[in-house]
Amino acid sequence: MAPTDTSTTRLDRGWRQLLGPDHLGPMVVLAGGVALYAINIYLTTSLLPSAVDEIGGARFYAWATTIFLVASVISAVLVSRLLAVAGPRGAYLAAIGLFAAGTVVCAAAPDMFVLLAGRGLQGFGGGLLSGLGYALIRSTLSQHLWARASALVSGMWGVGTFVGPALGGVFAQFGAWRLAFIVLALLAAGIAAIVPRYITGERIDGPRVGVPAVSMLLLSAAALLVSVAGIASNVALTALGVVAGVALLVAFVVHERRAVTRVLPAVTFTPGNTLKWTYATFALLAVASTAETFVPLFGQRLGGLEPLAAGFLGAALAVGWTLGEISSAGASRRSTVRALVVAGPALVTIGFLVAAATQREGATAWVIGVWVAALVLGGAGIGMAWPHLSTFAMGAEHDEVEGGKAAAAINTVQLVSNAVGSASAGVLVNLGGTMADSARLLFGFFAAFAAAGVLTAWRSTRPRP
Template structure:
């Protein structure tokens, strides 16, 4: 098993120095474009609806983007294998830019939804390439820090997106927000030929897409995305259950498929399945963030702008946690940090649950903010190491690219499930007071605790002093 990548031994200066600066910029920038686009659209959508109409389709602006992204994420590995890193990025950026232009020119909500779908197809590939190309374009000792840098772009997107979207919307220029994204994409594309290798492997490789897995994951994502839209509680639960069943069927089919999304090592006796499970549970637990602005306005009577930036606190903690954790050099310390990360998240979510009160004071909001910060630090302290472990925990080194590409697929699908679960909990417990907030944070605190077993097993065997759990 190729498991030599456990912690970064190189410095940040090596990653961001002249040799790899262009590569790092492209890898991080692609994910940054995806994340910024997601949050900038949310912030300017009210202005867009006021201009072109389509209030009844409001929630679908996010839904079609998410579903298209999940579908596109399943194609990342075959795209990189067939086209190579350079052309994979250029093609993904071209599709993303085309969708963004369509959004900027959309005369109706239906056309905006079409543009968002195209954006999702290009953006889903861009987000996946951020991890998949690390394996091909950077040496193993830089994988951990590169993973931290790439995933930190989600934190950047949650800050830049709402701020930029709000600024453009404030001056009635929501279309120009998409125009700015097109310009940023073009600038990034200029760097690609100088920063990435033309081909990962020599020769012509057949272009094979995992159609069965793609359809199952796309339908599962659609089910859970719709489940997250406020509806009748029973219907929401049914949709979420359907999504879970489809995801389980995906695992059964993908395990036997000749063209698969997950590398074969996922289903073996090694730690890769536990690594992906830990990543998925951590990502799902962060989906509480989608309701933070709502509860900030409802319970603390915060103005929309302040409530919106309250939702950024978790992302700030994520970024701080991973940039700090990525600098760890001791394998033993790293394994223990990853093992306790879900517990740190559980503590933060638990404190957030008990701090939800009606007519919350500034002190209550401060406690809530601190709890969200701790929650973000919890996922940040584990994410870069888990990402690097996934790339190295394969039986066949040739599976490394598939293992890296699957990180984004796991992230997107588990994020969709987390959003759906949050919607179910809030819909079932909402009384117009703090009850729904307490239940939501409490349920996700329990989910994070479940992740402790997965995170422990993910690092088992990497250090001789870490003994496996005894069973039965």
């Protein structure tokens, strides 16, 4: 799989081709599904306080996120199986139907228990939507468009970062949190209406395999442990939960190496194959990206920013991610792609080290400006590597079934890594003596994760046997 040389004109034509009449419809569906999933995450965070005020259940507040995440991880594992049984069109309609149904349940919830059930349905459907976003890129588009399509689909997380909190904040302001979920359900219905026109109904032929029950159990248990650890008030319990979750992930990898029915494609564990390094790089970058969780808090406590301004500071990493993806996705020369993939984690490391070095109490405007630049740089590093890593994963296996599994696993790796990263961030912040110490500790440790990503990224670019 060697990318070919092209001119700048050809690169521009690639974006025009992706967004042209032949591919615009499918891309609206795939990107729209991921956008719904991302917007829902940030929107719900803004709406939950208002919902709890009305229906009660404050002690179960954090479980609304935990249940959503665990359901997403479980369903993400089932993407390739659903494609084999229902075909692309049936799979996508099932995914968006589950998401819409869960959203309607949330809108109508009379109490917290019903809301949690709705969040579980949302998470299950959302995990499928996000996984299908990658799996169907591989089966729907020509290989030379994979990087651009991956950039567009994953760029929807940036859209969610902005639209979700803004939309949720507006509805919460007017006490109309239920209406926000109704609007989200209507958007899901709108996307579902165009699925039959743009997504094929042809099933992928291949051997039918069973559900990887043991792997699913290990992954979901790991996600549950680190999610619960992230909401624990005791730092020791939080750290213990993270360690136990990581241990379960190690057990998952050990099991996958020996299992017949797997989540990851078999080629992942073939000696000399680089796919495992690609997934490792995804994991390290996804962990690093969760640093944004505490950026608004740092902006308020250290920089004296108002909540709205602090929220936009927290979105700086997502802005950089989107800019990095759009600017790098058109690269196709092998040497350029290798340089971008390796340079990505390096830029994250530099950006986070700068952020760590400049965290201080009473930060002035120019210091805050440095934070913005450092976060944008870190986000750009993730973005410039991500679409090409996606292409590596999608092209790792020529078999349609195994190739679809490799593509869908991108989302699984991202979801689990985000959970580990968020819980780890909570541990690091709690370990700091002051808020400035917490910020320096967080960015410093996550810079180390990104630095490890430089090595795994380099290994992922080595020629395959």
